[in-house]
Structures are given as structure tokens and as C-alpha cells.
Amino acid sequence: MNTLGEDRGRMLRTILAMGSEGASRALSRWLGMDVRLTLGEVELVDLATAAGALGPPESLVAACAMGLTGGLGGAMLLCFEDRDGLALADLLLRRPVGTATEWGEVERSAAMETANIVACAYLNALAAHLPTGEGAGLAPTPPTFLHEFAGCLIEFAVMGQAAELDRVLLAGTTFEVVGSGDLGWTLLFVPDAPALASLSAALGGPA
Amino acid sequence: MPNDPAAPEVTVAIGRWAVVAAPARVRTLLGSCVGVALHDRAARVGGLAHVVLPDSRGDLDQPGKYADTAIPALIADIERVIRGKASGRLVAKLAGGASMFATGAENPARNIGRLNQDAVEAILAALRIPILARDLGGEGGRNMTLDPATGKVWIRSPGGQGREI
Amino acid sequence: MKRLLIVDDALFMRRLIAGVAMEAGWEVAGEAADGARAVAMHAELRPDLTTMDLVMPVMGGLEALARIREADPDARVVVITAVDQKQSVLDAIRLGAVDFIVKPFDRDRVVSLLRKAAEREEPPTDG
Numbered sequence: 001m002n003t004l005g006e007d008r009g010r011m012l013r014t015i016l017a018m019g020s021e022g023a024s025r026a027l028s029r030w031l032g033m034d035v036r037l038t039l040g041e042v043e044l045v046d047l048a049t050a051a052g053a054l055g056p057p058e059s060l061v062a063a064c065a066m067g068l069t070g071g072l073g074g075a076m077l078l079c080f081e082d083r084d085g086l087a088l089a090d091l092l093l094r095r096p097v098g099t100a101t102e103w104g105e106v107e108r109s110a111a112m113e114t115a116n117i118v119a120c121a122y123l124n125a126l127a128a129h130l131p132t133g134e135g136a137g138l139a140p141t142p143p144t145f146l147h148e149f150a151g152c153l154i155e156f157a158v159m160g161q162a163a164e165l166d167r168v169l170l171a172g173t174t175f176e177v178v179g180s181g182d183l184g185w186t187l188l189f190v191p192d193a194p195a196l197a198s199l200s201a202a203l204g205g206p207a
Numbered sequence: 208m209p210n211d212p213a214a215p216e217v218t219v220a221i222g223r224w225a226v227v228a229a230p231a232r233v234r235t236l237l238g239s240c241v242g243v244a245l246h247d248r249a250a251r252v253g254g255l256a257h258v259v260l261p262d263s264r265g266d267l268d269q270p271g272k273y274a275d276t277a278i279p280a281l282i283a284d285i286e287r288v289i290r291g292k293a294s295g296r297l298v299a300k301l302a303g304g305a306s307m308f309a310t311g312a313e314n315p316a317r318n319i320g321r322l323n324q325d326a327v328e329a330i331l332a333a334l335r336i337p338i339l340a341r342d343l344g345g346e347g348g349r350n351m352t353l354d355p356a357t358g359k360v361w362i363r364s365p366g367g368q369g370r371e372i
Numbered sequence: 373m374k375r376l377l378i379v380d381d382a383l384f385m386r387r388l389i390a391g392v393a394m395e396a397g398w399e400v401a402g403e404a405a406d407g408a409r410a411v412a413m414h415a416e417l418r419p420d421l422t423t424m425d426l427v428m429p430v431m432g433g434l435e436a437l438a439r440i441r442e443a444d445p446d447a448r449v450v451v452i453t454a455v456d457q458k459q460s461v462l463d464a465i466r467l468g469a470v471d472f473i474v475k476p477f478d479r480d481r482v483v484s485l486l487r488k489a490a491e492r493e494e495p496p497t498d499g
Contacts, residue, residue, distance in 0.1 A: 026454070026475075026476060029476045029478075030475075030476035047220070047221040047222050047259070047272075048220035048221055048222070048223070050221075051220065051221055051236070057236050058236060058350060060365055060366060092384065105383060106383060106384060106387075109382050109383040109384035109385075110384040112382055112384075113382035113384045113385050116382065116427060116454055116475075117454045117475050117476055119454075120427070120453075120454030120455050120456070120475075121454065121456075123455075124454075124455065124456045124457055127457050128457075135457070136459055137457070137459055137460070138457070139426070139427055139455045139457075139460075140427065141427070142381050142427055142428060142429045146347075147365050147366050148347065148348050148365050149236050149348045149350060149365050151221075151236040151238075151348075152236055152237065152238040152305075152347075152348025152349070152365070153238075153348070155221060155236070155237070155238035155239065155240060155348070156238045156239060156305075156307045156348075159238070159239055159259075159307060159319055162222075162259055162260065162272075163260060163319065166268065166269060166272075
């Protein structure tokens with residue numbers, strides 16, 4: 001599989017947009033702010049292109065990494081630069097942004113719980129629109145907090161596809177607060193190769 | 208890091224390889240992939256392959272992606288640069304092969320790092336290329352740089368100090 | 373004062389729920405960060421109510437719910453989770469959960485739920 005094809009690409013984009021909208025609604029409630037999303041490209045890209053999906057591959061990013069359980073395999077990542085992640089923790093802890101300057105236990109926990117809520121909302125929306133087999137019990141694993149080179153993070157995440165495919169798909173969603181601009185957080189949904197195949201099949205028949 | 212910060216540096220993308228002659232250097236970023244640095248001390252030429260998976264199973268479209276095709280391709284390019292046979296002249300240093308962050312017990316991708324290491328070591332043993340140093344495993348990414356002037360390899364971890372192997 | 377056991381792997385969420393509980397007049401008897409610890413703490417503390425997350429390391433919330441109800445058929449457990457899917461709601465109810473709250477929750481709704489739960493179980497004062 002080297003391209004998605006027009007129909008399957010459109011259907012995959014549609015359902016992933018539903019996931020992103022679910023995530024964005026949950027984030028709005030969680031933060032008590034009006035959050036909008038921007039959906040990135042949903043297309044198969046080569047590995048080297050994928051490595052730049054979070055910016056320069058050598059830049060250091062913080063991330064809450066989750067696997068998937070249930071009908072689909074893969075990974076989800078909520079990624080941010082330290083400054084933007086700490087700002088998130090300040091928002092949730094009802095402190096002025098800029099209060100947190102390093103990742104203490106509470107700040108990490110606030111970021112990880114946000115990742116859990118956003119990933120669950122994304123997967124809830126997918127599950128509601130997929131056949132029972134793919135949708136059943138779809139949930140993220142408990143998140144792991146890590147600091148990593150952006151390129152390595154992507155490399156880890158796409159490994160479940162790279163083992164079988166020459167080109168990989170990662171669906172990115174970025175969030176902004178209406179009126180105050182980009183939050184600097186990116187949610188990546190990276191199904192593994194079997195999950196990508198069953199998503200495509202469930203949406204539009206065989207490849 | 209090496210003494211000449213202005214020396215040109217070639218970056219190897221995932222699933223690719225590159226060969227350079229001193230004073231240039233070559234580097235790559237590694238997660239569960241394995242970086243294979245081969246060095247010819249006399250010629251001051253070195254190369255780096257970024258191996259994604261252990262076995263090509265006959266797929267010849269992306270030779271740099273698999274251990275069994277990337278290492279021969281890297282050696283062939285070194286031989287082109289040194290204009291001669293590399294046999295008996297090369298030494299290796301390895302880095303990478305980390306485990307993926309925990310994503311559920313059944314995730315087969317989690318063990319790819321280990322499988323990559325085993326494949327690379329077996330291939331180098333068969334080619335009688337000695338492995339002088341290894342910086343393998345763990346759970347974090349690595350930035351790996353080879354300086355063919357000396358054969359030294361620098362490893363940098365996220366947020367950590369660099370180290371030489 | 374009614375006693376609450378809070379089960380959630382996220383420290384931040386445990387603090388949030390504890391804040392809501394105290395506002396509703398509950399005492400936080402204990403906190404657990406995984407299902408296995410929750411089962412042990414429930415047996416030890418015998419709380420009036422337990423809030424149970426579903427996605428947790430070591431042991432998930434559904435299994436913990438089943439074990440707690442097996443050991444104590446009168447145990448009252450409210451599931452508080454971000455997994456909002458038909459199957460998980462049905463599983464939780466079948467295993468005996470008394471309520472199912474989706475994160476991110478409305479704070480006032482949880483306060484009123486806890487207040488009602490406290491009132492419902494108060495012994496009659498006029499007899």
C-alpha cells in the first residue's frame with residue numbers, strides 16, 4: 001500500500017476528523033476554554049518525511065505516550081515543548097501561566113491525565129463510528145511521560161507500521177484556544193499496520 | 208565533540224546510509240533502529256547505516272531499511288570511496304536498538320530493537336568485521352555521530368551529556 | 373462523615389476528586405493508583421463509596437470493581453473514566469457500579485452526586 005486512494009483517504013480523513021473533534025470537545029470542557037483544532041494531512045508518507053512530523057527531528061520534545069488496547073493496535077502521543085506543556089499544567093492547576101518551571105510530580109500528572117482524557121475522547125469518537133469488531137473496547141494504555149528527540153519519538157511510534165509498510169500514516173491534530181492562539185500541543189494517532197488495514201477495510205472495503 | 212566544529216556533517220535519514228571521508232562527519236537519530244558505523248582507519252573513511260528492521264525477506268526496493276541489505280550496501284559505497292576492497296580493513300561500532308515506550312504487553316514492535324541488534328551482530332560476524340563498541344538497548348533515543356578522521360563515535364541521549372564509544 | 377476511597381492512576385485526578393469530595397462534605401479515607409492496591413485498600417478501609425478509574429496500570433478498574441464487589445457485595449462503586457463507550461458502561465453496570473461518570477466531568481454534578489449519596493445513606497433521624 002503506497003497511497004490511500006481518493007475514496008479511502010477521504011473516508012479515513014472523515015473518521016479521524018471525528019476523533020479530533022471529540023478530543024477537542026473534551027479538551028474544551030477539561031480546560032474550561034473554547035478549544036479549536038487543526039487536522040493535519042492524512043496521507044501515507046515515507047519514513048524520512050514522517051520523522052519531521054513534530055518539527056526538526058533533533059529538537060527535544062516532551063510527550064505522553066500511550067498504546068492502544070481493544071480492536072485496534074498502535075500508539076497515541078500528546079507532544080509539546082516543555083514551555084507549552086508546563087503552561088498546560090499551570091492552566092489546570094489554576095495558576096498564572098509561567099508558574100511551573102520544571103516537571104514536578106503534579107505537573108507530569110496533569111499532563112498525563114490530559115493525554116488520557118484527550119486520547120480517550122478521540123478513541124470514543126472513533127469507536128462510535130466503527131463496526132463493533134474494530135471499535136470494541138478501544139482505549140489508550142496508561143500514559144508514559146518522556147523527553148525525547150522528536151525524530152526518535154516518531155521512529156518509535158511508526159515502528160508498528162514500518163515493519164510491514166514502506167510508507168506510514170500518522171494523523172496529527174494541533175489545538176488552539178480561541179482568542180489566545182496555538183497551545184503548541186500535538187496529538188498523534190498512529191495505528192499499526194493491521195489496524196490501518198482494518199480501518200481502511202471497515203470504512204471502504206478491501207484495499 | 209570532535210575538535211573541528213566547522214567540519215561538514217551529513218545526516219542519515221531513517222532507513223538510509225551514507226559514507227564520508229574526513230574531515231566530514233556523519234550522524235543519525237536512533238530509536239529502536241540500530242546505527243551501524245563502519246570505519247576504515249587508514250583511509251579515514253567511514254559510513255553509517257540506519258537499520259530499521261532485521262530482515263528484507265527479498266524486498267530489494269529499500270536496501271537501507273534492512274540489516275541484511277543495508278550493511279552490504281554500506282560496504283559497497285565505502286569500497287567505491289576508497290577504490291578498493293574493504294575486506295579486512297573495517298571495524299564497526301553500534302548504537303540504538305532501544306525498546307519502544309510501553310504500549311501494551313502484546314505489541315510486537317516493542318522487541319524490534321533487540322531483533323535489529325541480533326541481526327546486525329550476526330551479519331558483521333559473518334563478514335568478520337570486529338565490533339569495537341556498542342551502546343545498545345535501554346528505552347531512550349540516541350543521536351549518533353561518527354568522525355572518520357579518528358573512528359570515534361559520539362552518542363547523545365535526550366537531555367543527557369554526550370559520551371564517546 | 374461519609375468516607376470515600378479514590379482510585380485513579382493520575383495524582384492530579386485524585387487531587388481533583390478529593391477537592392470535590394471535601395466540598396460535598398466527604399472524608400477522603402484513602403487513595404489508590406492502581407486496581408490491585410484499590411482491592412486491598414477497600415478490604416482494609418471499608419469506605420462508604422469508591423470512585424474507580426478504568427484505565428490504570430497493574431490492574432484495570434473493571435477487574436478491581438469485580439473483585440471488590442465479590443469480596444463485599446454491598447460495596448458502592450462509582451466509575452469515573454474518560455472511556456465513554458457503550459461496552460465499558462454496560463460492563464461497569466453489570467459488575468455492579470452504581471454510577472458512571474465521564475471525564476472531564478462537571479464539578480457541580482459530582483458534588484451533587486456525592487451529596488445525594490451521603491444523604492441517602494444517612495440513618496433516619498426521627499425514629
